[in-house]
Amino acid sequence: MARFQTLSLVLANLLIPAAILVFATGFFPYKPFMPGLAVYEKLGWEEKMGWTKEPEPQFDRVVFMVVDALRSDFVFSSESGMSFVQGLIRSGAAIPFTAHATSPTITMPRVKAITTGSIPSFLDVILNFAESDTSSTLAAQDTWLAQLKAKQGGKLVMYGDDTWLKLFPGFFERADGTSSFFVSDFTEVDNNVTRHVPDELLNSDWNAMIMHYLGLDHIGHKTGPKGPNMIPKQIEMDGIVRDIYEAIENEDHLANTLFVMCGDHGMNEGGNHGGSAPGETSPALVFMSPKIKKITEFLVRESPIEQTSDFEYYKKIEQSDIAPTLAGLMGFPVPRNNLGVFIPEFLHFWDEGTDRARLLLHNAQQMKKIIEANFPAYSFADEVQEMDCEGSLSSGKELACKWQKAVQVMSTMATIHPQLRVQYLYDFCRTAQEIMSSTASNYDVPRLVFGTALAFLSVVLSVLAIRPDIRNPSFSGLFYTLTLILYTVLMFASSYVEEEHQFWYWLTSAYFFALFLSSVQKQWLPWPILHPAVMLLVVFRIARRWNQTGQKYAGAPDIVHSGVLEWGNNIVLWSLVGAAYMDNTIRLSRHVARSIANYWNADAEDGESERFMGTMAVLPSGVTAFIFKLAFTARDAPELVRWPNPDMMHWLESVDLVLFARMVFGGLGLSAAWLIYAEWRKSRSPKHVKGSGALALSLFDTLTLILLTQTRTSSLPLYLLFRLTTFFLTHLSTYSPSTSLSPTTITTTTLLLTHTSFFLLGNTNSISSIDLSNSYNGVAGYNISLVGLLLFVSNWAGPIYWSLAGLILLGAHGSRAHNIDVSEMDARDWIAEERAHLVRLADAEKEKGERRTGWGAWRRHVALLTLGQAAAAVAVMGACTVLRTHLFIWTVFSPKFLYAMAWGTGFHLGVTVGVGGGFWWVGGW
Incomplete structure (x- = not known):
């Protein structure tokens, strides 16, 4: 039976990535395109009518300025800092638009839409993060850049976001690219563009100059659209527009230059983008030139105008309309894959x-x-x-x-x-x-059905892997089943997908409350308000209010933005951050101290000298990690660091972040290596007791320090709440023996807290909530493997923490069931200190049939979590298949499928099965 269960579980886990891959190839196929450059073609009846001469082009060169995340109100509203642009609009030298950007609202697909006039594939969301990717290049596609370059003497120059260099390799005569993913940089990333502008305006050898400024987008990611740096950045961009426009007016070789300023996308009220909120899909677009006054002579436009809730200012056009409009104005054929329409306002150039x-x-x-x-x-x-x-x-x-x-x-x-x-x-x-724009993808329906069927087969195999336990259902088992059923149903409603965090919040609260009711029914409690389950509800309520997440209420008040953490020059925030680092460093030093004692004498308890040595070994890593976080925040979110000493601030700004991050990771790596070696040496002792879990707990605390380093500063105090949660979970049995954590209860708790913590840290099901700020910690240049790993750890830090914490709880339960002597475990450890009080429950648990130890316990735990992951995959794939023609398929369901891919492959297979299996093995449970 055990072999059959193991085989079923292995097959179930292999089918999950297979199902995702098959479904993805049917859901995100590469859209075919017509290669080659377009040429002017004449119809037979054109010559009969005397239409032999092409319309005269109005401009011979273009300055194309992209300001990343330039939302329409940043230019057109009364709260904008771009007064010069507004003056051009009033004078008739500029024509403003709101350019509708279709989802996904991230840079690469938006640049594709702007340059080709087509509707990019949603697969570009993934390719946008792979800077080394060349499959998404536009080198073989027809674009207005290719048409201008093909013109006699055509030369292009580009400065700014290196996405353009990836999309157009070998296109530019001169270029200086900047990575768009280091979102902590507000100034240098733009100064690197601006420094080239004066010289290029004096050159006459180019017919297109592309500039892509990133600072405004970075400010949005860090402080939101109303952050203190937003208006100064708008004023800076306005000044650059002034310099370029005045050069067009004064330089003869620029007399026939068209100046276009636009955003590739906008941003939501949280400062992010990637979804379909009105702010994200409404970038500004302005055409500027002294020659434009010719067609606006009798037209008066007000500027600025009052802010609107839907961010629709002036006339709304499609972003793809830029390509055919530039083709007509500059006299080259419309790109072959274009779905844009020439903007009618510019027809008046021709009499x-x-x-x-x-x-x-x-x-x-x-x-x-x-x-x-x-x-x-x-x-x-x-x-x-x-x-x-x-x-x-x-x-x-x-x-x-x-x-x-x-x-x-x-x-x-x-x-x-x-x-x-x-x-x-x-x-x-x-x-x-x-x-044609609504025909976003040619779905391969058989692949969609086959992928969903594979995921459903994984569900069946997972059920077979836990079949013996189904015969004796428990409360936790029934709650687990109810969770999967509700989740499956809710995935078919777009509003619930957008606000999925509410589902997990309410369900987790209900579960903790049910644990409390179970205790009240079975045993009279003298102080119910102090019951661990009640305290879990209190802690969880605080955690829920820490970060406002979701789509409808993004940017709404929460603890992080309430001002409480900023009191006294952010002393509250940094006190909590320091406490999180100190707590973790102290626990890690105890592990090292115990390992040192065991190294010298396997039977010895760690004494004062060993504790001192352990502290000295770990303290440098803890202090360095804290200093790194402080220095990183000083640059990443300077509003969170208001140090009264100017010299200290200057020193923090001079810290080499790459070096310090490497010191942190290197120090923790050395600590982990020593702990593994010491445990191996101890295991050779004949008196060594297996199953203590000492090494697993040590490595867990080591990994937690890495998770702290990869988490946003404002969310770091949540780890103190996570610690309190584990504390109260381990005290459930101590307070009331009737509420002991059974294996099923531990697995259900793990499922709930892994998903809940994902949203507690500020994540959503929208691409816009992906945090890039910690993806370059310790990385000097772009490395897709390292950056990808750090990106995943940054955004799944909470689920990683609870996935491994669940194994620690499960291992502790197994130790009790075996009556293992836990005296060798340090009584100060956060779980081991309770084991002595819980051994008495072993016999009762055996009678209840709850005894689950060794690899059988881990297999059962993983089987239940595999069932949950497979069921979630079936729900998401089924919703995407059934609702593939739904209005929100590309704005809600497709991003959810991308997250399901990450949950199913990166988290479940990589963390739950891979890392979790390693933890269980080193724990010896």
Whole structure:
């Protein structure tokens, strides 16, 4: 039976990544594109009508300035710091828009949309974080950069976000790229761009200069859209616009230069992006040039204007409209994969109606080729044909009818007002844009179904792995089952996916309350208010209020932003942070002291000299870790460090963060190596007692110090609450023997707290909540493996902590069931100090059939967690399959699937099974 259970569990865990991979290939296929550069093509009837000359271009060069996360209100509202840009709008030298950015609102897919005019694949969310990735390059695709470079003498220069260098390798004559992921830098990352501007404005050898400023986005990530650094940064960007515009006015070689300033995306009220909140999808877009006054002579625009709740200022256009508009204004063919439409305001540059119609005709012809590839069953001939366009029409038939109407109007020799031709062409282009943009992915439905079926098979195998335990269901087992059922149902509701934290918060609170009620029913309690389960509820309530998370209330008041932690120059915050580091350092020093004592004499208790040596061995790592966090925060979030001594602040700002982080990791690595060696040496003693878990507990405390280093400073005090939670969990049995933590109870608690802690630390199911700030700790340059690992640890620090803490609790339970002599465990350890009080429960637990020890206990624990992970995968995949045509498929369900991928592979297989298996082995339980 045991072998069958083990085999079922192994197969169940192998099927989870297989299911995710199969489903992902059907859900996120690479979208096909037409290679090569577009060229002007003439229709036969164009020559008959005398349309032989292309419309004259209005500009011969472009300055394209991207300000990362430039939300529309940062430019257009009365609270903006960009007064010069607003003055240009009032004078008619600038035309403003709100450019709608479709989800995912992160840099790489947005740059693709801006340059190609197409709708990028959602898979670019993953590729956006892989800086070494070359599969996402646009080198083979048609873009306005490729068209400008192909022009005679075409040269491009680029400064700023190195995403452009990855997307366009070998395109730029001169370039200086900057990594976009070190979000702690507000100034240097922009100064590195600005320093090139004066010289380039004096050069005349380029026809496109791209600048991508990152500082404003970094400020948003760290302090939000209303942070103290936001207005100064807007003023700085405004000054750069002033310098460039004045150069265009004064330099002869820049006389025909178009200046475009835009955001690649916006940000939400929490300062993040990646989702579909109005603030995230509403970046500003401004076209500027003295020549623009020609078409705005009789048009008066107010600026600034009052702030709006939906961030829609002036006219709203699609971000993809930038590509065909630049093509028309600068005189090159529309990129082949474009789904954008020429912005009508700029048609007034051409006085002749035929020129306006020809510009739109080129746009329509290019879009027609994409439509023909997607709807091959319908005719999109360039000759007049009879078509039945009455009644309800399919998308393909509707587009075919609209194209035919445009052909009829364009090819007629009769005298027709030019505006009528323009209207028919716009009707076709806008309809094509709407239909083709909504066709976000060609789903491979059989793969979706097969992937979901594999995940369901993993559920079945997981159930088989725990089949003997199903016969005697317990309260915790029933609660576990109810959790999985509710979770599966809720995954089909977009609002619940966005606010998933509420599900785990309420469920965890209900579970702790149920533990309390169980004690009250079985035994009279003299002081119920002091019951550990009640204290768990109190601690959990505080933890819930620490970080406001989710989508609807992002940026709402919480403990972190209430001002309490900032009292007295942030003394409250840093006192709590220092307490977290001190608590962990003291516990780690005790482990080292005990190992030193065991090294010299395996039967000895650690004395004063060993404790002193242990403290001296661990204290440098603890102090260095604290100093690193202080110095990192001084640069990452300076508002959290208000040191009264200027010399101290200067010293903190001069600290080599990479060196200090490496010192922390190196010191902890040496400590872990010594602990492993000392335990190995001790294990050779004939009096060594197996199953004490001393080494596992030591390594757990070592890893906790790493988790502290990888957690945002404002969330670090939560680890003190985590410690209190483990303390009260271990006291449940001491306070009331009837509420002892059985293996099923421990596993259920682990499931609840791993998911709950993920949200407690400020995470959500939106890409916008991914924290990048700690991904470069100890890394001098970009290394995808190291940065990826640090990124995962930073965002899953809470679940990692509770996954391993659950094993410690389970191991302690197994030690009690075996009546193991725990005297060798240091009585001051956070779990071992309670074991002596809990040994008396062993016999009662055996009678209840709760005895679970050795690898059997770990296998049962992992089997239950595998069941939970497989069920979650089935729920998410099923929701994405059933709701694949849902309005929120790319804004809510797709990001949730990406998180499910991380939970299923990185966390479950990597941490629960991989790291957890190692912990159980070294614990010897």
